[in-house]
Each structure stands twice: as structure tokens, then as C-alpha cells.
Amino acid sequence: xxxxxxxxxxxxxxxxxxxxxxxxxxxxxxxxxxxxxxxxxxxxxxxxxxxxxxxxxxxxxxxxxxxxxxxxxxxxxxxxxxxxxxxxxxxxxxxxxxxxxxxxxxxxxxxxxxxxxxxxxxxxxxxxxxxxxxxxxxxxxxxxxxxxxxx
Amino acid sequence: xxxxxxxxxxxxxxxxxxxxxxxxxxxxxxxxxxxxxxxxxxxxxxxxxxxxxxxxxxxxxxxxxxxxxxxxxxxxxxxxxxxxxxxxxxxxxxxxxxxxxxxxxxxxxxxxxxxxxxxxxx
Amino acid sequence: xxxxxxxxxxxxxxxxxxxxxxxxxxxxxxxxxxxxxxxxxxxxxxxxxxxxxxxxxxxxxxxxxxxxxxxxxxxxxxxxxxxxxxxxxxxxxxxxxxxxxxxxxxxxxxxxxxxxxxxxxxxxxxxxxxxxxxxxxxxxxxxxxxxxxxxxxxxxxxxxxxxxxxxxxxxxxxxxxxxxxxxxxxxxxxxxxxxxxxxxxxxxxxxxxxxxxxxxxxxxxxxxxxxxxxxxxxxxxxxxxxxxxxxxxxxxxxxxxxxxxxxxxxxxxxxxxxxxxxxxxxxxxxxxxxxxxxxxxxxxxxxxxxxxxxxxxxxxxxxxxxxxxxxxxxxxxxxxxxxxxxxxxxxxxxxxxxxxxxxxxxxxxxxxxxxxxxxxxxxxxxxxxxxxxxxxxxxxxxxxxxxxxxxxxxxxxxxxxxxxxxxxxxxxxxxxxxxxxxxxxxxxxxxxxxxxxxxxxxxxxxxxxxxxxxxxxxxxxxxxxxxxxxxxxxxxxxxxxxxxxxxxxxxxxxxxxxxxxxxxxxxxxxxxxxxxxxxxxxxxxxxxxxxxxxxxxxxxxxxxxxxxxxxxxxxxxxxxxxxxxxxxxxxxxxxxxxxxxxxxxxxxxxxxxxxxxxxxxxxxxxxxxxxxxxxxxxxxxxxxxxxxxxxxxxxxxxxxxxxxxxxxxxxxxxxxxx
Numbered sequence: 001x002x003x004x005x006x007x008x009x010x011x012x013x014x015x016x017x018x019x020x021x022x023x024x025x026x027x028x029x030x031x032x033x034x035x036x037x038x039x040x041x042x043x044x045x046x047x048x049x050x051x052x053x054x055x056x057x058x059x060x061x062x063x064x065x066x067x068x069x070x071x072x073x074x075x076x077x078x079x080x081x082x083x084x085x086x087x088x089x090x091x092x093x094x095x096x097x098x099x100x101x102x103x104x105x106x107x108x109x110x111x112x113x114x115x116x117x118x119x120x121x122x123x124x125x126x127x128x129x130x131x132x133x134x135x136x137x138x139x140x141x142x143x144x145x146x147x148x149x150x151x
Numbered sequence: 152x153x154x155x156x157x158x159x160x161x162x163x164x165x166x167x168x169x170x171x172x173x174x175x176x177x178x179x180x181x182x183x184x185x186x187x188x189x190x191x192x193x194x195x196x197x198x199x200x201x202x203x204x205x206x207x208x209x210x211x212x213x214x215x216x217x218x219x220x221x222x223x224x225x226x227x228x229x230x231x232x233x234x235x236x237x238x239x240x241x242x243x244x245x246x247x248x249x250x251x252x253x254x255x256x257x258x259x260x261x262x263x264x265x266x267x268x269x270x271x272x273x
Numbered sequence: 274x275x276x277x278x279x280x281x282x283x284x285x286x287x288x289x290x291x292x293x294x295x296x297x298x299x300x301x302x303x304x305x306x307x308x309x310x311x312x313x314x315x316x317x318x319x320x321x322x323x324x325x326x327x328x329x330x331x332x333x334x335x336x337x338x339x340x341x342x343x344x345x346x347x348x349x350x351x352x353x354x355x356x357x358x359x360x361x362x363x364x365x366x367x368x369x370x371x372x373x374x375x376x377x378x379x380x381x382x383x384x385x386x387x388x389x390x391x392x393x394x395x396x397x398x399x400x401x402x403x404x405x406x407x408x409x410x411x412x413x414x415x416x417x418x419x420x421x422x423x424x425x426x427x428x429x430x431x432x433x434x435x436x437x438x439x440x441x442x443x444x445x446x447x448x449x450x451x452x453x454x455x456x457x458x459x460x461x462x463x464x465x466x467x468x469x470x471x472x473x474x475x476x477x478x479x480x481x482x483x484x485x486x487x488x489x490x491x492x493x494x495x496x497x498x499x500x501x502x503x504x505x506x507x508x509x510x511x512x513x514x515x516x517x518x519x520x521x522x523x524x525x526x527x528x529x530x531x532x533x534x535x536x537x538x539x540x541x542x543x544x545x546x547x548x549x550x551x552x553x554x555x556x557x558x559x560x561x562x563x564x565x566x567x568x569x570x571x572x573x574x575x576x577x578x579x580x581x582x583x584x585x586x587x588x589x590x591x592x593x594x595x596x597x598x599x600x601x602x603x604x605x606x607x608x609x610x611x612x613x614x615x616x617x618x619x620x621x622x623x624x625x626x627x628x629x630x631x632x633x634x635x636x637x638x639x640x641x642x643x644x645x646x647x648x649x650x651x652x653x654x655x656x657x658x659x660x661x662x663x664x665x666x667x668x669x670x671x672x673x674x675x676x677x678x679x680x681x682x683x684x685x686x687x688x689x690x691x692x693x694x695x696x697x698x699x700x701x702x703x704x705x706x707x708x709x710x711x712x713x714x715x716x717x718x719x720x721x722x723x724x725x726x727x728x729x730x731x732x733x734x735x736x737x738x739x740x741x742x743x744x745x746x747x748x749x750x751x752x753x754x755x756x757x758x759x760x761x762x763x764x765x766x767x768x769x770x771x772x773x774x775x776x777x778x779x780x781x782x783x784x785x786x787x788x789x790x791x792x793x794x795x796x797x798x799x800x801x802x803x804x805x806x807x808x809x810x811x812x813x814x815x816x817x818x819x820x821x822x823x824x825x826x827x828x829x830x831x832x833x834x835x836x837x838x839x840x841x842x843x844x845x846x847x848x849x850x851x852x853x854x855x856x857x858x859x860x861x862x863x864x865x866x867x868x869x870x871x872x873x874x875x876x877x878x879x880x881x882x883x884x885x886x887x888x889x890x891x892x893x894x895x896x897x898x899x900x901x902x903x904x905x906x907x908x909x910x911x912x913x914x915x916x917x918x919x920x921x922x923x924x925x926x927x928x929x930x931x932x933x934x935x936x937x938x939x940x941x942x943x944x945x946x947x
Binding site for chain 1: 565566569805806807851852853891892893894895902903905906907908912913914915916
Binding site: 162163164165166168169172175177178180182192193196197207208209228229230231236247250251252253254257258259266269270271272273 | 287290291293294317320321323324327328330331332334335443444445446447449450451453454501503504592595596599602606643644692
């Protein structure tokens with residue numbers, strides 16, 4: 001169920017294929033350049049593989065593929081956003097990280113109903129700032145335990 | 152795992168293997184060394200509950216090793232058991248003179264080894 | 274004898290080590306004798322030659338290779354005389370010694386592979402000519418355990434007077450362990466005599482002032498008592514052991530002039546002083562994580578600079594590595610906790626189930642003081658709970674049935690734990706109805722798990738209850754005597770890197786046996802390269818590494834097999850069996866013979882072997898417990914992630930149809946709660 005985010009705060013904005021998305025800063029651990037991943041056999045299709053983050057073995061999710069977006073221009077220097085997901089850490093690979101914005105209640109909006117409805121299930125709400133449309137991603141739906149975990 | 156550590160010194164890989172397996176089964180932590188020099192290295196930074204050593208070893212034999220341990224290091228009061236064969240009776244005396252606490256005759260079985268260890272450790 | 278206390282599967286590898294060592298020793302022996310024959314006077318060579326035969330003798334005696342042991346014994350005696358100088362060097366001697374070395378080699382080969390025993394008579398005669406007669410008969414090679422004579426059936430009382438001399442302490446002996454040992458022999462009563470103890474100013478620390486008088490009641494022989502004091506008898510103590518009678522009225526010390534009271538009654542097997550402190554578990558964990566990181570950094574350092582260290586730095590670095598390893602071992606020991614709390618929890622569960630089921634249960638625990646690492650301990654309760662619940666719910670019959678069967682009214686559940694070969698074994702045993710095999714087979718057939726005419730051994734039938742899909746039957750609880758969830762338990766145990774097996778006799782009872790690693794955090798593994806990735810094969814499951822030549826490989830339909838010993842076992846490429854898409858099925862040049870927990874063997878082909886090391890096991894984040902062949906991951910020296918292979922998972926993937934099952938469909942089955 002999609003509800004308005006009820007907390008105004010700080011969000012990290014990033015881009016995938018010219019579309020803008022954001023995540024609550026509080027859940028973001030760090031950002032680093034994408035590196036080669038070690039493929040995990042029998043992994044769900046959007047998990048690119050594993051990387052070593054200072055001794056922690058992290059799965060990297062290809063967000064472009066997960067959101068079902070088509071690649072028009074391949075990213076030059078993709079970036080990994082390391083986020084907290086329950087008790088563990090996961091990595092989301094995106095094209096570019098932009099900036100951190102502070103958002104107030106007034107700037108939050110409901111998701112528009114669109115025919116294709118592709119990314120709706122992953123988005124909690126949208127932020128309207130000076131003409132920019134920034135989708136707020138729901139991490140638990142991007143990386144849901146039941147579907148992604150093999151067990 | 153009990154916190155009792157045993158340092159076992161023997162130049163034969165077979166022996167080390169057997170000592171390790173029989174003592175590990177009884178819950179001891181076993182550290183292995185291949186000869187006296189190796190063992191002294193390990194003793195410089197650790198104090199096992201008991202040392203088990205063979206007598207005939209290259210580089211530094213058991214007698215010299217025991218004498219060195221007893222000289223003045225942190226392990227000068229650590230019990231030392233020597234592995235001896237029936238025929239090595241005079242080595243047993245020499246070992247005792249050098250400071251060995253007790254002995255285990257070869258071929259040995261795990262029960263005898265642990266019995267000997269029990270007799271010398273608190 | 275050592276060989277009798279270890280089972281063949283453990284003794285086997287040790288014997289292999291022994292034979293490998295014999296090769297090296299024989300080679301060194303021959304080289305040494307040759308150089309001595311050439312005129313070398315190096316004492317180290319002489320020592321080395323002696324030690325070679327001495328070591329072979331020792332190992333041979335332990336494994337009871339009697340001809341080899343006896344021959345080496347004689348050989349060694351001659352070398353001993355030569356070494357001590359009582360035998361002069363001469364060409365004839367060395368000729369004979371070299372012949373003896375040849376004979377020794379033949380005897381080793383015989384011990385290793387059977388075959389015709391070599392004729393060593395002439396060599397033995399030649400050696401005998403050099404021997405000095407030693408006090409009559411040759412000393413025994415085989416250990417006769419003379420310490421324990423035939424035990425007298427009835428108890429006797431002994432009085433033991435003991436006083437330590439200062440020299441006793443000089444060799445690190447101590448009365449305390451001795452009294453404890455005495456206590457193991459029977460009923461011990463100790464009295465202290467401290468009359469000789471002076472005041473503090475006169476007390477000399479290197480003198481002894483205490484003596485003890487003990488009464489020991491034991492059915493064992495006097496020799497056993499002397500045996501306790503084996504190391505200190507002589508000048509290190511004053512010891513008297515006398516049979517005594519105990520006055521029933523006046524007690525054991527009635528005619529003793531001493532008036533002291535009993536001070537010391539050691540309880541057998543009880544640690545005397547336990548110096549213990551309380552430590553916050555978080556601190557220990559934090560320390561442990563730091564040490565793990567230290568290990569990773571160290572491997573990285575080795576990778577970057579290992580080949581470029583200046584000579585002076587090498588021993589320092591080696592020491593550094595050794596120290597960090599020791600710290601790790603030390604920390605693991607600290608993190609070890611006893612199983613008691615888990616056992617007590619189970620006790621509570623049993624009592625609760627007694628109430629809910631109305632069945633009386635006698636619950637026994639053995640080995641609760643065994644210790645394992647926290648990482649395993651905290652995940653143990655789940656499978657044990659299932660097993661005990663099932664045992665009481667379904668395994669134990671109701672009272673009237675037990676009465677009819679002539680069993681005690683209270684059913685018995687026994688939970689025991691013990692260390693075995695570096696693992697912890699936990700058994701859950703009940704004396705209930707046992708597994709009804711006929712009905713299990715019927716259920717399995719009706720669920721399509723086995724063919725109607727398939728022949729299954731008893732163990733195979735029992736193992737059926739662990740299969741996924743078996744317990745989805747709604748009426749299985751009545752049929753199998755085991756409730757829902759055996760496959761769940763199996764999954765839990767496997768996730769811990771362990772295995773579970775069951776043995777049962779109808780009408781008598783059932784025992785589940787869990788074998789678990791002592792820690793989940795470290796693993797001895799072989800690093801290999803397959804396809805583009807690096808993998809770790811756990812050493813515990815690795816039987817052998819072989820070079821794959823095309824002549825060893827045969828086709829079996831469209832699958833490959835390879836001859837190994839007397840069997841043909843499957844050959845697969847590691848990358849392919851793990852399911853990496855786009856990898857050709859041509860196996861790499863090196864084959865690793867791996868064996869799963871049930872003894873099934875497979876050869877997985879890899880491209881390269883990088884080496885064996887102790888690795889830190891890292892869970893894959895994000896709740897992604899990768900199944901089907903991969904259990905966890907680790908970080909290599911260069912920072913690369915390597916996947917740890919799950920042997921059981923790989924073998925399962927080879928079952929027909931297994932590799933076609935997708936993740937989703939199996940994940941949609943029973944969701945494990947562990």
C-alpha cells in the first residue's frame with residue numbers, strides 16, 4: 001500500500017537513466033564506486049553479485065534492472081549506495097549520485113496513477129521540487145526478504 | 152573446549168598427528184612444534200599447561216630443550232612430560248635430571264597420555 | 274594400543290601420513306648411511322640416521338606393524354651403539370647397515386601394501402652380531418600395560434602417608450593433582466599434618482613442611498596407587514602405602530597420633546580452583562571481529578608485499594602471522610561456552626511436554642559441560658527442540674502401551690554430547706516405539722520419493738524422513754512416529770555445517786545423532802579457481818586431488834564419470850554444477866575428490882589450486898543464504914570475494930532433476946524457521 005511518507009527529513013538523490021530517485025539518508029551507510037562483482041550462482045536475477053566491503057560480503061542489486069527501466073545511455077561510472085536493510089547491509093548500484101535534499105511535508109506528493117504501473121510497487125511517494133520529479137524508493141520492496149532470499 | 156593448552160613437540164609428523172588427535176578428543180587445545188627450537192619459539196609468547204616432548208629430535212634434542220625451558224623463562228615451572236620408549240631408560244634419567252616432570256612410554260594410547268597429563272596439571 | 278582406539282576412517286589418513294614420512298625417513302637414512310660410508314664424520318648425520326630408524330620404529334609399533342617394528346628395533350639398537358661410540362666404524366658395518374636400510378624399505382612396503390613378506394633373516398643375523406647383550410632378553414617393543422593387575426573384586430583400605438621433598442616441586446610436580454588422581458581410584462579421605470609448619474618469619478619458601486595421611490578405599494590393586502605417584506617416587510617424596518583396617522567405632526585415624534582435621538577431600542574429575550572472571554559478551558565479540566579483520570589485513574599484506582619482504586623482515590612477519598593465529602585460537606577458546614544452558618532449556622521443554630501430553634518422561638543429560646563456540650551454540654536450540662518434541666509427542670508410547678511392551682512406565686529421553694575428532698556430537702535418544710519402516714516406505718512411495726520396486730537398506734529408509742517433501746503428508750505423524758519437520762531439522766543442521774543421522778529399532782527406540790563443527794567462524798579450506806571465480810573447498814570434505822587425464826574419464830550417457838578406486842564416480846565441472854550460466858561443460862585439468870556427509874563421492878574439476886589456508890567464514894549479507902552448492906563466502910588476500918562450496922549441496926545437485934529445479938519453486942516450499 002502506498003502512503004505518503006510521514007517524515008520530513010533528508011534524502012539522498014540519485015539518478016538512473018535520467019530519472020531521479022531518493023532514499024532516506026538515515027538508512028544510507030556509504031557510497032562508493034562500483035567495482036567488479038563476484039557472481040553468486042542461482043542468485044535472483046537482479047542481483048549482480050557480491051563485493052567485499054572492508055571485510056563484509058555484500059550483495060549488489062542492479063536497480064536499473066530491478067525497476068525494469070530500459071538502458072538508453074549506459075552509465076560511465078556507476079555508483080554503489082550501501083544501505084542498511086534490517087540487520088544487514090546491501091548495495092544498490094545506480095548511475096549517479098546527485099545531492100542531499102531536505103524535504104518538508106508540503107513537498108511530498110502521492111504517486112500518480114499511470115497505465116503501465118511499472119515502478120509503482122517500489123516507490124513510496126514522490127517529491128516535487130522546482131519541477132523535478134523525485135521518487136522515494138522503498139528499500140524493503142527493492143530488496144524484499146521473501147522474494148530475493150533463496151531460503 | 153577446556154582452556155588447558157598442551158604444547159607437543161615431536162619431529163615425527165605421524166606422532167604429532169596422533170598426539171593432536173588423542174588430546175583434542177579429550178578437550179585439550181594442542182599446539183604442535185617439530186623440534187626444540189620451534190618449541191622454544193612458541194614458548195616465548197605462550198604458557199601451556201603442560202609440555203609433551205620427544206627426546207630424539209633434530210636441531211635441539213629433548214634434553215637440551217628441557218634444560219632451556221627450566222633455565223629461567225616464563226615456563227620454568229610448567230610440567231614437562233617426555234615421550235620415551237622402553238629402551239630409553241637412561242634417557243629417562245637424563246630427562247629427569249634436566250627437569251622433566253614425568254614421562255609417557257611409547258607406543259602410547261590416549262588414556263595413558265591423558266592420565267599422565269592429569270597427574271601433573273592442576 | 275593406539276590403533277585400537279581410533280576408527281579406521283581416522284586411522285587411515287594418519288597411516289598415510291606415516292607412510293609418507295617413512296618415505297622421507299628412508300631416503301634420509303640411505304643418504305646418511307652413504308655419506309658415512311664415504312667417510313663423513315659429521316655427528317649430525319649419525320644422529321639423523323638414528324632418528325630416522327627410531328621414528329619408523331615408533332610409528333610401526335603404534336600401528337602394530339609387528340615385523341617392521343621388530344626389525345627397526347634391532348636396527349635402532351645397532352645404530353644407538355654406533356652413535357654412542359661403543360661400535361666402531363668400518364666398511365663392513367656400513368655395508369650391513371645399508372642392507373638393513375634396504376630390508377627396512379621392503380618391510381615398510383609390506384606394511385603399506387601387503388604382499389609377500391621380505392626375507393630379513395640374514396640381515397637380522399648380521400645386525401645381531403653387532404649387538405651387545407643388554408641385561409638378558411631384548412627390551413619389549415610393544416607396551417605391556419603392566420600398571421593394572423587383575424583387579425580384586427572386593428574393596429580394600431589403604432593408608433597412604435605422603436610428604437613432598439623440595440625436589441618434587443623443582444620439576445614442576447605438585448601434590449594437588451596427585452591427590453585428585455588418588456580420588457579417582459575410590460573413596461579418599463585425607464588428613465593434613467601441619468605440625469612442622471613454622472611461623473611466617475621462619476618460613477622458607479623452598480622448603481616443604483606439610484605431610485598428608487590418607488585413607489583410600491578402593492577395589493583396585495596396590496599397583497594402581499603406586500602408579501599415581503609414578504613420577505615422584507624416589508627422592509622427591511616420602512611415600513608409604515600400607516594396607517589398613519578401619520576400626521568401625523573409632524574411624525580411620527583412630528590410632529593415629531595426629532589430631533588434624535580433614536582439610537582436603539578432592540572430588541574426582543572436579544577442577545580444584547577455577548579462576549574465572551565475568552566478561553561482557555559484546556566485548557568478546559568486538560575483540561573477535563577485530564581479530565578477524567586482522568587476519569584479513571594480514572592476508573592482504575601477504576598478497577601485496579609477501580614476495581617483496583627484505584630478508585630481515587621475513588622472520589618477523591612469520592612471527593606476526595603466528596601470533597595473530599594464536600590470538601584467534603585464544604579468542605575462540607574464550608568464546609566457547611558450555612552446552613549446559615541449552616540442555617537446561619531442553620529440560621524445561623520436557624517438563625512442559627510432560628504436562629501437555631500427559632506422558633511421564635525420564636530426562637537424562639550427559640556431557641553438558643562440553644563446550645562449543647557461540648556461533649554454533651546459539652543455533653542449536655531450534656533443531657534440538659524439534660527433535661525432543663517429536664520424540665515425546667510421537668516417539669514415546671502412552672503408558673498403557675509401554676506397560677504391554679514391558680517397558681518402564683516413564684519413557685526415557687537422553688540428551689548427550691561429546692567431542693569427537695574436532696567436532697561436537699549430540700545424540701537425542703528415546704526408548705519409544707521406533708521408526709515403522711514399512712509405513713515410511715509406503716508414504717515415500719505414495720509421494721513419489723521412491724519407486725515402488727526400489728530396494729532400500731534400513732538406513733536409507735530411515736533417512737527418508739529427512740527428505741524435503743516427505744513431511745508434507747498430513748497423516749505422517751501417525752505413520753512414521755515422527756512428526757512434521759524432520760526435513761526442517763535437517764535443513765537447520767545442514768545450515769550449521771553439520772549432519773544428522775538416525776538409527777532406530779522398532780519397539781525399542783530411536784536415536785538421532787547430530788554432528789556439528791565446533792565453530793562456524795573459521796574453516797580450513799583449499800582455495801581453487803574455476804571459471805572466472807575463486808572458491809573454497811572445505812578440507813574436511815576433500816579426500817584427494819587428482820590430475821585429470823582424458824583416459825580416466827568415461828562417458829555414462831551424456832554424463833561423465835571417472836574411475837576412483839573400485840568405483841565410478843561422477844565428474845563435473847565446479848562452475849557448471851554451481852549453475853553458472855554460459856560455462857562450457859569441459860572440466861578443468863584438476864579434479865578434487867569430495868565426499869559429502871553421507872559418504873557420497875564426486876569429482877569436481879577446477880582450473881587451478883591456489884593453496885590451503887584457514888579462512889574466516891563470512892555470511893553473505895542481505896539474508897541471501899545461498900543454497901544449492903554455496904554456503905557462505907570469504908575474502909581472499911587480494912580482497913576478492915571467494916565463495917565457500919557446500920559439499921552436501923553440490924552432491925544433491927547431481928541427483929536427477931535437481932539442477933532443473935529453480936530457486937523459486939524450492940523456496941516456496943516449507944520455509945525454514947531456523
